[in-house]
Amino acid sequence: MTENIIESGDPQARYDSVIEKDSKYVMQTYGHQPLVLSKGKGAVVQDIYGKEYIDCVAGIAVNNVGHCHPAVVKAIQAQAENLIHVSNLYYTEIQAEFAETLASITGMERVFFCNSGAESVEAAMKLARLATGKSAFVAAEHSFHGRTIGALSVTHKSMYRDPFMPPVSSETAFVPYSDAEAIRQAISENTAAVILEPIQGEGGVNIPGPGYLKEVKEICDETGTLLIFDEVQTGFGRTGTWFCKEQFGIEPDIMSMAKSIGGGFPMGAIAARNGISFGRGQHAATFGGGPLACAAALASVKVIKEEKLLERSKEMGAYFREKLAGMARDDVVEVRGKGLMIGVEIKYPCSKFVDFAREQGVLVNCTSESVLRLVPPLVITKEQIDTVVDVLEQA
Numbered sequence: 256m257t258e259n260i261i262e263s264g265d266p267q268a269r270y271d272s273v274i275e276k277d278s279k280y281v282m283q284t285y286g287h288q289p290l291v292l293s294k295g296k297g298a299v300v301q302d303i304y305g306k307e308y309i310d311c312v313a314g315i316a317v318n319n320v321g322h323c324h325p326a327v328v329k330a331i332q333a334q335a336e337n338l339i340h341v342s343n344l345y346y347t348e349i350q351a352e353f354a355e356t357l358a359s360i361t362g363m364e365r366v367f368f369c370n371s372g373a374e375s376v377e378a379a380m381k382l383a384r385l386a387t388g389k390s391a392f393v394a395a396e397h398s399f400h401g402r403t404i405g406a407l408s409v410t411h412k413s414m415y416r417d418p419f420m421p422p423v424s425s426e427t428a429f430v431p432y433s434d435a436e437a438i439r440q441a442i443s444e445n446t447a448a449v450i451l452e453p454i455q456g457e458g459g460v461n462i463p464g465p466g467y468l469k470e471v472k473e474i475c476d477e478t479g480t481l482l483i484f485d486e487v488q489t490g491f492g493r494t495g496t497w498f499c500k501e502q503f504g505i506e507p508d509i510m511s512m513a514k515s516i517g518g519g520f521p522m523g524a525i526a527a528r529n530g531i532s533f534g535r536g537q538h539a540a541t542f543g544g545g546p547l548a549c550a551a552a553l554a555s556v557k558v559i560k561e562e563k564l565l566e567r568s569k570e571m572g573a574y575f576r577e578k579l580a581g582m583a584r585d586d587v588v589e590v591r592g593k594g595l596m597i598g599v600e601i602k603y604p605c606s607k608f609v610d611f612a613r614e615q616g617v618l619v620n621c622t623s624e625s626v627l628r629l630v631p632p633l634v635i636t637k638e639q640i641d642t643v644v645d646v647l648e649q650a
C-alpha cells in the first residue's frame with residue numbers, strides 16, 4: 256500500500272485526535288466503530304496502527320471491485336489530469352461512453368446520472384410521477400430507499416421516518432414484502448409506481464419468495480402502474496449477475512443504482528425503458544455524470560468483466576454460505592443470500608458479534624438488529640472467507 260497524505264507521529268495520538276475532532280466538529284449521526292482506517296487493497300483495509308482487517312462491509316456494498324483497484328485508481332488519476340468537472344451544459348466523451356455501457360449492461364434505453372442512492376430514488380420517483388401524472392407510491396415494509404425527504408417517504412423504518420414527517424408522498428402504502436396480493440390491494444387510482452428492492456438489504460437481506468416479483472410485474476402491467484427496482488445495493492455483481500432483476504427474469508420500468516457503480520467513487524444513476532424519460536429542464540444535477548465519476552465507473556465495469564466477478568460473486572457466495580451454514584453454533588436462525596450479498600440471522604442482537612469480529616481482524620455489519628450482513632468485495636478469496644467463518648464461529 257502507498258504512503259498516506261497524513262501519516263506522521265504516534266498512532267495513538269493520531270487516533271485520539273481524530274476522535275476528538277469528530278466529536279467536536281461533526282454532527283454525531285453515525286454509530287462509529289472505534290476504528291480509524293487509512294488504507295485498503297482488495298478485500299483488506301488497514302487502520303492507522305497498521306492492523307489489517309478482512310472487510311466484509313466494503314463501504315456497505317460499494318467496493319465491489321476491491322479497495323483501490325489499480326485500474327480504477329489509474330482511471331481516476333488519468334482523468335483528473337484532463338478534466339475534473341464540467342457542467343452538463345457541455346458534452347464529454349467519457350460520459351457518452353459510460354452512458355452507452357450502462358444502457359447495455361442494464362438492458363434499458365436511457366440513463367440519467369446523479370451522485371448517490373437517495374438521489375437516484377428521488378429521480379426515479381419524479382420520473383414515475385412525470386410519466387404517469389399520478390403521485391402515490393406503494394412500497395414494502397422493511398424497505399430502505401434513502402434519507403432525503405422523497406426517498407424517506409418510501410422508506411419504512413419509523414426511526415428513520417418519524418422525526419421528519421409529514422412525508423412528501425403522504426399516500427405511500429407500505430405492504431408486507433413478498434406478498435403480491437397485498438400490492439394489488441394497495442394500488443389505487445393515484446398510484447404512480449410500486450418501488451421495491453429485488454432483495455432487501457438494510458431490512459435484513461430478505462429474499463422474496465419464488466414468483467413474487469413476476470406476479471408484482473403482472474399486477475403493475477394490468478393496472479398501468481410503473482415498477483421501480485431499487486438496485487442501489489444489489490447492482491454490479493453483488494448478487495451474482497449484473498443486476499438482481501436478471502435472476503427473476505423481469506424488467507422494471509425504472510431502476511435506481513448507486514453504491515458500487517463507480518468502483519468506490521460516489522455516483523448514482525437511474526435507467527428507464529419503454530420511452531420513459533425526462534425532457535429538457537425536467538431534472539438536473541450539477542455533478543451528475545461528471546468526468547471523474549464516469550472514468551471510475553467505466554474502469555470498474557471493465558474490471559468486473561475482465562476479472563469475471565459476476566461468476567466469482569456466485570461461486571464465492573455459494574462457498575461462503577455453505578461454510579456459514581456449517582458453523583458449529585446453535586444460535587443461527589438462517590443463512591441466506593444471493594452471490595456475495597449474505598445475511599446471517601441470529602437469535603439475538605448481533606452488535607457483540609461485530610465487536611468480537613473486529614478485534615479478530617474481520618469487519619462485519621449488523622442490520623435489522625439480529626442480521627449479520629456480509630457484503631465483501633467480490634474479489635475476496637476462499638482463504639479470506641475461511642478466516643471470516645472461523646472468526647464468526649468463535650464469536
Ligand SMILES: *Cc1c(COP(=O)(O)O)cnc(C)c1O
Nearest residue numbers: 371372373399400401456487488
Ligand atoms: C444505500 C441504499 C440507498 C441510499 O443510498 P445513499 O447513497 O446512502 O443515499 C437507497 N436504496 C438502497 C437499496 C440502498 O441500499
